[in-house]
Amino acid sequence: MKAVVNRIIPFSSVDGPGNRTAVFLQGCNINCKYCHNPETRKLCVQCGTCVKKCPAGALSLGTDGKVAFDPAKCVQCDTCIHICPHDSSPRTLEMTPEEVYEKVKKQIPFIRGISVSGGECMLWPEFLTELFRLARKDGLGTLIDSNGMVSFEDYPELMEVSDGVMLDIKAFEAFEHEKVTGFRNEMVLKNAVYLAKTSKLYEVRAVIVPDLYDTEKSIREMGDFLAPYLKINDIRVKIIAYRPMGVREEYSHYQVPDQKYLSYLADILREKGFQHITLI
Ligand code: SF4
Numbered sequence: 512m513k514a515v516v517n518r519i520i521p522f523s524s525v526d527g528p529g530n531r532t533a534v535f536l537q538g539c540n541i542n543c544k545y546c547h548n549p550e551t552r553k554l555c556v557q558c559g560t561c562v563k564k565c566p567a568g569a570l571s572l573g574t575d576g577k578v579a580f581d582p583a584k585c586v587q588c589d590t591c592i593h594i595c596p597h598d599s600s601p602r603t604l605e606m607t608p609e610e611v612y613e614k615v616k617k618q619i620p621f622i623r624g625i626s627v628s629g630g631e632c633m634l635w636p637e638f639l640t641e642l643f644r645l646a647r648k649d650g651l652g653t654l655i656d657s658n659g660m661v662s663f664e665d666y667p668e669l670m671e672v673s674d675g676v677m678l679d680i681k682a683f684e685a686f687e688h689e690k691v692t693g694f695r696n697e698m699v700l701k702n703a704v705y706l707a708k709t710s711k712l713y714e715v716r717a718v719i720v721p722d723l724y725d726t727e728k729s730i731r732e733m734g735d736f737l738a739p740y741l742k743i744n745d746i747r748v749k750i751i752a753y754r755p756m757g758v759r760e761e762y763s764h765y766q767v768p769d770q771k772y773l774s775y776l777a778d779i780l781r782e783k784g785f786q787h788i789t790l791i
């Protein structure tokens with residue numbers, strides 16, 4: 512089985528505890544207005560638009576009609592992803608879990624684990640299960656970074672080999688989640704409860720965009736909703752300020768919240784019993 516891999520970052524200190532290799536899979540099932548990696552949203556449809564625009568000759572159209580990418584020629588100018596009309600990238604690779612793990616393995620013993628993100632990595636659950644099995648054999652930690660729109664309960668084998676999930680709660684109210692992402696969040700909240708009850712809710716993440724949804728109300732409600740589970744699962748919270756870098760132009764005008772406001776939101780959660788809160 513293969514997944515489409517957008518990129519592999521050998522060392523990351525922001526994707527879970529310690530130094531980790533971060534793997535980003537291609538494709539997403541929602542459409543966050545503030546997405547700062549919109550080129551990970553869709554699979555390439557091989558339209559060829561980017562091929563002519565590459566200034567380094569790193570892209571070509573193969574005889575099979577597919578775009579071929581030559582990493583040796585790429586100068587990382589990002590022209591291709593900026594002009595892609597389909598929120599995709601020609602620099603992706605179809606890889607098996609074994610091929611990805613070969614790249615991860617090179618970082619042992621300098622990494623504590625592996626974190627897989629996206630796009631939305633839960634669109635590739637069988638691939639994830641196999642990759643994590645390989646990582647676990649070498650004693651590496653395994654974390655999933657997810658928007659929570661796929662039921663974790665449906666993949667018990669994956670849950671068995673996962674240390675936990677870093678779960679986005681993009682807004683607490685369903686209608687606000689729909690405003691932010693185009694989709695309601697009943698599944699996200701169901702997943703949050705399932706993960707908390709099974710001690711797999713490593714962290715919840717909220718991106719703060721006061722212009723887009725009622726962020727204070729959302730944080731309060733999220734805190735009330737999750738606080739009862741702190742007895743079972745020490746839930747970390749990451750409060751992330753919206754930033755316009757990489758965001759599609761039509762959504763890049765929102766105001767960036769200041770640190771004072773983020774601290775205010777963190778205090779709301781502290782009062783509800785959350786102890787591990789990170790502001791970014
Ligand atoms: S980033 Fe894209 S456009 Fe730029 S050199 Fe690499 S493949 Fe070509």
Ligand code: SF4
Pocket residue numbers: 554555556557558559560561562578594595596597598599600601602
């Ligand atoms: S990456 Fe985008 S522009 Fe390039 S071939 Fe694929 S869909 Fe077309």
